[in-house]
Structure formats: C-alpha cells, structure tokens
Amino acid sequence: MEEIMKKLGVAFVLASGLLGYSLSARAEGNEDQVNQLMQSMKAQDFLKVLDQFYGK
Structure with a gap:
C-alpha cells in the first residue's frame, strides 16, 4: 500500500x-x-516511466 x-x-x-x-x-x-507532447505521452508510457523510476 505504501509503494x-x-x-x-x-x-x-x-x-x-x-x-x-x-x-x-x-x-x-x-x-x-504542447499538443504533440500530450499526444505522445500516453498512460502506458507514463506507467513505464514510473516503473523505471522505482527500478521495478
């Protein structure tokens, strides 16, 4: 839960x-x-970045 x-x-x-x-x-x-940036950044990519950040 804390993670x-x-x-x-x-x-x-x-x-x-x-x-x-x-x-x-x-x-x-x-x-x-800005519009290009928003379109290129999808939820899946965002989660991958988070996983890399926490070294999963």
Whole structure:
C-alpha cells in the first residue's frame, strides 16, 4: 500500500510539472509543441516511466 502511495505522489508531481510546462508553453505560443507532447505521452508510457523510476 505504501509503494502505491509513493507512485501516486510521484505521478502527481510529474503530472503537475507537465501541466505547468504546457501552460507556460501555451503562453509563449508553442501550442503545437504542447499538443504533440500530450499526444505522445500516453498512460502506458507514463506507467513505464514510473516503473523505471522505482527500478521495478
């Protein structure tokens, strides 16, 4: 249970960082770049990143 909570915490930090990046990039007019980033980052890839981060 504790491991799941840690993963959720990291997921939240990464997601909020990604959101902050996308908002700042949109403010700078890089909306196409943001859309490409969002499309390329799917849930499966996100989970793989988390697994690598925790060395599963």
